[in-house]
Amino acid sequence: MTQLLLEQALNGLQFGLMLFLLAAGLTLVFGIMDCINLAHGSLYMVGAYFVAAAAQAADSFWIGLGAGVAAAAVLGLLLEVALFRRLYQRDHLSQVLATFALILIANEAVRLIWGPAPLMLNPPESLAGPVEIGNFFYPAYRLVIIAFGVAVAALLYLLVAKSRVGMWVRAGAANREMTEALGINVRALFTAVFVFGAALCALAGGLLGPLLAVQVGMGESVLILAFVVIIIGGIGSIRGALVGSLIVGTVDTLGRALLPTLLRAILPADAASTLGPALASILIYLLMAGILFFKPQGLFPSRA
Amino acid sequence: MAFYRPAAWQKPLSLALLCALLALPTGLEALGQEFYIGFATRVLIFALAATSLNLVLGFGGMVSLGHAAFFGTGAYVAAICEQAGIAEALLAFPLAMAAAGLLALAVGAISLRTRGVYFIMITLAFAQMAYYLFVSARAWGGDDGLSLSRRMTLAGFSLASDTALFFAALAALTATMLLFGRLADARFGRALQAIRENETRMEALGYPVFRYRLVAFALGGALAGLAGALLANQTGLASPGLLQWTQSGTLLVMVIIGGVGYLYGGVVGAVVLLMLEETLVGFTEHWHIVLGLLLLGVVLFAPRGVAALFGKRHG
Numbered sequence: 378m379t380q381l382l383l384e385q386a387l388n389g390l391q392f393g394l395m396l397f398l399l400a401a402g403l404t405l406v407f408g409i410m411d412c413i414n415l416a417h418g419s420l421y422m423v424g425a426y427f428v429a430a431a432a433q434a435a436d437s438f439w440i441g442l443g444a445g446v447a448a449a450a451v452l453g454l455l456l457e458v459a460l461f462r463r464l465y466q467r468d469h470l471s472q473v474l475a476t477f478a479l480i481l482i483a484n485e486a487v488r489l490i491w492g493p494a495p496l497m498l499n500p501p502e503s504l505a506g507p508v509e510i511g512n513f514f515y516p517a518y519r520l521v522i523i524a525f526g527v528a529v530a531a532l533l534y535l536l537v538a539k540s541r542v543g544m545w546v547r548a549g550a551a552n553r554e555m556t557e558a559l560g561i562n563v564r565a566l567f568t569a570v571f572v573f574g575a576a577l578c579a580l581a582g583g584l585l586g587p588l589l590a591v592q593v594g595m596g597e598s599v600l601i602l603a604f605v606v607i608i609i610g611g612i613g614s615i616r617g618a619l620v621g622s623l624i625v626g627t628v629d630t631l632g633r634a635l636l637p638t639l640l641r642a643i644l645p646a647d648a649a650s651t652l653g654p655a656l657a658s659i660l661i662y663l664l665m666a667g668i669l670f671f672k673p674q675g676l677f678p679s680r681a
Numbered sequence: 682m683a684f685y686r687p688a689a690w691q692k693p694l695s696l697a698l699l700c701a702l703l704a705l706p707t708g709l710e711a712l713g714q715e716f717y718i719g720f721a722t723r724v725l726i727f728a729l730a731a732t733s734l735n736l737v738l739g740f741g742g743m744v745s746l747g748h749a750a751f752f753g754t755g756a757y758v759a760a761i762c763e764q765a766g767i768a769e770a771l772l773a774f775p776l777a778m779a780a781a782g783l784l785a786l787a788v789g790a791i792s793l794r795t796r797g798v799y800f801i802m803i804t805l806a807f808a809q810m811a812y813y814l815f816v817s818a819r820a821w822g823g824d825d826g827l828s829l830s831r832r833m834t835l836a837g838f839s840l841a842s843d844t845a846l847f848f849a850a851l852a853a854l855t856a857t858m859l860l861f862g863r864l865a866d867a868r869f870g871r872a873l874q875a876i877r878e879n880e881t882r883m884e885a886l887g888y889p890v891f892r893y894r895l896v897a898f899a900l901g902g903a904l905a906g907l908a909g910a911l912l913a914n915q916t917g918l919a920s921p922g923l924l925q926w927t928q929s930g931t932l933l934v935m936v937i938i939g940g941v942g943y944l945y946g947g948v949v950g951a952v953v954l955l956m957l958e959e960t961l962v963g964f965t966e967h968w969h970i971v972l973g974l975l976l977l978g979v980v981l982f983a984p985r986g987v988a989a990l991f992g993k994r995h996g
Binding site: 407411413415460463464469470471474475477478479480481482484486488489597601604605608612651654655658659662663666669670673674 | 738744746791794795796797798799801802803805806807809810813814816817818819820926927930933934937941967969970972973974975976977979980981
């Protein structure tokens with residue numbers, strides 16, 4: 378039992394850290410420019426496709442990852458300059474419509490270029506096997522993902538909390554007009570944030586590619602989770618995004634693994650087998666509704 | 682935004698449109714194009730669903746990204762009724778509306794505590810909960826959904842033929858539009874729009890802002906439930922796909938294309954989007970790209986929607 382618990386906790390941590398890569402970019406886009414980007418999940422999908430295609434072409438996972446992330450950053454730059462700049466001043470409704478349109482375009486474009494079948498992405502051979510931790514085996518590749526997640530989170534923390542650019546970003550999220558009045562070029566800052574967010578999306582997509590299938594529609598399900606994360610954490614807050622990601626990742630993974638067993642202990646088997654999966658899949662939404670009920674601004678509100 | 686006021690020629694145009702629609706099945710049969718009766722029914726049903734969202738979004742100013750939950754609930758209640766042997770639409774449809782309306786009441790009571798982006802996201806979260814509940818409910822078909830063995834009867838008349846169902850959908854939409862038109866011009870509608878414009882002021886004037894919004898939200902949910910029940914009858918299936926968040930997005934797109942806050946915004950949007958879909962599918966299987974580009978065009982160049990060209994607002 379402890380083994381299962383430990384393994385699932387590690388899975389939850391890994392899932393949470395990947396969610397953080399997505400949520401970090403999203404929460405800043407939301408926080409600084411007050412712009413709803415439903416297409417953030419599409420950047421994740423397109424990024425995963427870029428990585429998979431590049432890895433196949435170069436026959437190396439790591440080269441593919443680097444090239445894919447760079448390509449996604451370029452795509453992010455193009456999107457920001459060509460489209461998103463026009464959306465910042467518009468109401469939320471227009472942003473929802475425009476980015477919903479982007480989802481349609483991205484899904485169909487991917488289907489057009491790579492076909493409807495999922496793309497295979499293999500992890501590097503040296504990491505394909507399991508490693509022994511204490512008294513159980515855990516896939517080495519998943520440990521690498523966790524390491525990547527921790528490294529990026531630490532880097533982001535240093536960048537946002539300690540650097541001058543990070544200070545501008547936080548100031549922009551707290552009060553955009555005031556920041557502009559102080560002479561910071563928020564527009565250029567935002568382009569940088571958006572591009573960085575797109576690169577993080579591709580990194581998450583590429584790293585998760587060998588675990589999940591690289592396929593059309595992979596962005597939508599993860600997008601909703603990323604939204605849940607930033608709502609729980611508080612829009613515009615990197616710290617909130619990290620805490621929210623870890624909460625959502627752990628609760629979701631542990632809930633799916635343990636809830637059916639727990640329910641079987643207190644309910645008749647028939648009811649438990651129906652209720653278990655249902656409850657596990659809505660657990661994080663219940664959590665979010667509960668948190669919003671008591672703290673309508675999320676756990677770490679960035680705006681006073 | 683300003684208050685809604687119908688253009689002088691809106692009433693005669695509506696009547697003319699209604700007459701044309703009444704004659705549509707006969708006309709299509711005469712032309713040997715019976716296939717399009719089913720398509721027209723689908724358009725009417727989605728016009729109803731989009732109109733119900735327009736009440737919430739356009740008149741109430743509440744950007745809900747969870748409207749499909751009520752739409753899908755209506756469909757499921759209809760299917761459950763049919764399976765339970767209740768094949769009379771006069772009984773099943775009000776049940777579907779009541780279930781969807783009550784769900785909307787509960788969701789609204791919690792969601793309306795939040796504002797702006799948080800409201801969008803919490804409605805989305807509730808819709809996702811409903812989606813996963815239906816997906817995992819094995820008694821109701823789980824992933825596969827719940828099918829109807831046959832269409833219902835309405836006051837004893839069978840809805841089995843496409844023409845009968847067309848008239849049922851037309852009746853539902855007409856009644857909704859009449860109700861909606863009255864509401865928009867009545868005290869309730871005015872207060873609702875005033876709340877959309879300036880919530881603080883209405884609060885200060887002593888209006889129960891929360892209650893007005895909640896009633897509009899629940900009414901929108903109930904009407905979406907009616908649309909769902911009709912759709913379940915047409916397709917013979919209540920599937921969890923109806924509750925997916927992309928369905929909420931599609932309804933939102935219809936209202937925005939049609940014109941947010943215009944009486945006919947939802948109808949125009951449904952007609953435009955479904956006709957576009959029907960036309961584009963004929964040209965290419967990748968019609969989503971074209972649709973996406975067109976939507977981007979609407980956002981950038983015609984932000985107030987198509988119905989804005991047909992209705993006046995006064996400030």
